[in-house]
Amino acid sequence: MHCSFDAANYSDALFKHYDINFPPQLTSIVSHRKAEYLAGRIAANHAMAALGMPPANISIGRHRSPVWPSGVAGAITHHRGQVYCMLAKQLVDSPSRLRPGIDYESFIPAQDLELLATSIVNPAELALITTHFQHPEQGLSVVFSAKESLFKALYPEVGRYFDFLDVNVSNINISRRELELSLLCNLTRHLQRGCSFKVYWQTIDNSVLTWILHCANNHDQIGQQA
Template sequence: MTLHDTGYVDAVLVDGGFDFESYTEDLFQKLDIACPPSLSTALPIRRAEFLAGRAMAYAALQALGQPTAEIPIGSDRAPVWPKASAGSITHARGLCACFAIADLGWQVGVDVEAMASGHALESILSMAANEQERALIARQTVLPRDRLATLLFSAKETLFKGLYPVARRFFGFDCAELQTPPANGHLRLHLTQTLCRELSEGEPYDIRYRITADYVLTWLAVHRL
């Protein structure tokens, strides 16, 4: 498990690996984490991902000095955080991360993606990037094509998580656009349409990121509107 500098006050970003082959049902009891009834018929890998995510969330709360309270699944499938904090959980291919902040004046999002290649990379370029973004990815020299495409996908997922509590509806990849190459660990997305009264077309959102050989990790905190 690793703690990262988030760039925000009273916030932590923690990530770590988990091995599905080592998962057993009794780990819920050993880690003192409740398995929700809604997962009783889920595949073991789904329960393992849930367990890893909640374990990472508890570690984040402890790092913030917050009580380790249960984080149930809400009606919209998003985690319901304790009243004194806000957070977001993500996992992909054996890596799990949690971004949490001890301030109710913020809403947050986090996403981790395995580096895309082959068909997955082409799917991202066709599904998550518009014509202008594909042209930007092709001509920029900041990052290799596969890294920037994966980063763009992850950043849009993070933006969705961060803005969903305000928008209160699902919105697609076409609702945000990358107009300039990322720099110094920051990527800026602009809304391409008005999502609700508080989220207007053209508004920019700066998303932080870190890239390894195998993964892209993005996170965002925005003031509650």
């Protein structure tokens, strides 16, 4: 689900207007952050409705991650007046757990490529990006966003932060707009070094949207072109 919003039009009264709880964690933060939070919850409720589910109070969990109601798994991303919410129905008695991840970013400026690359990718990854993308800074943006999407998908299972350099780009398929990412370290008993994941991307103007739907029991993913 995608929505646009204008943070300049934000007011606290909009929480009541949209029947969304105002969490105490937002009390002391700046208004544009409140606008992002509210827009994300509005998008989430639209997505819940699209799945035939009632709206829900999606509170703030550890490391600011959304706390989803029983029966649904989701992820939210917002950037520069755009918000995306990815939801999937989750059967309560299913042995598998769906873990969506989604991220939206502006392209990294070409002049910042050298400055930022070393914190996002290793030299082999950068060489792979340069081989496959006509503009390496755009390729780096795709990889940056893809690693963010993977983090969001794995965080409920891992429960802690891990680094961009803990994940490696092992393959790039330009025609399918598909990245294969693999772990370079052990994150949990099930998420071990060498586990691989497919993340998909779409470019939108001067930005990139990436997403993954990870299945936590066997590490398969479901993806499709947008």
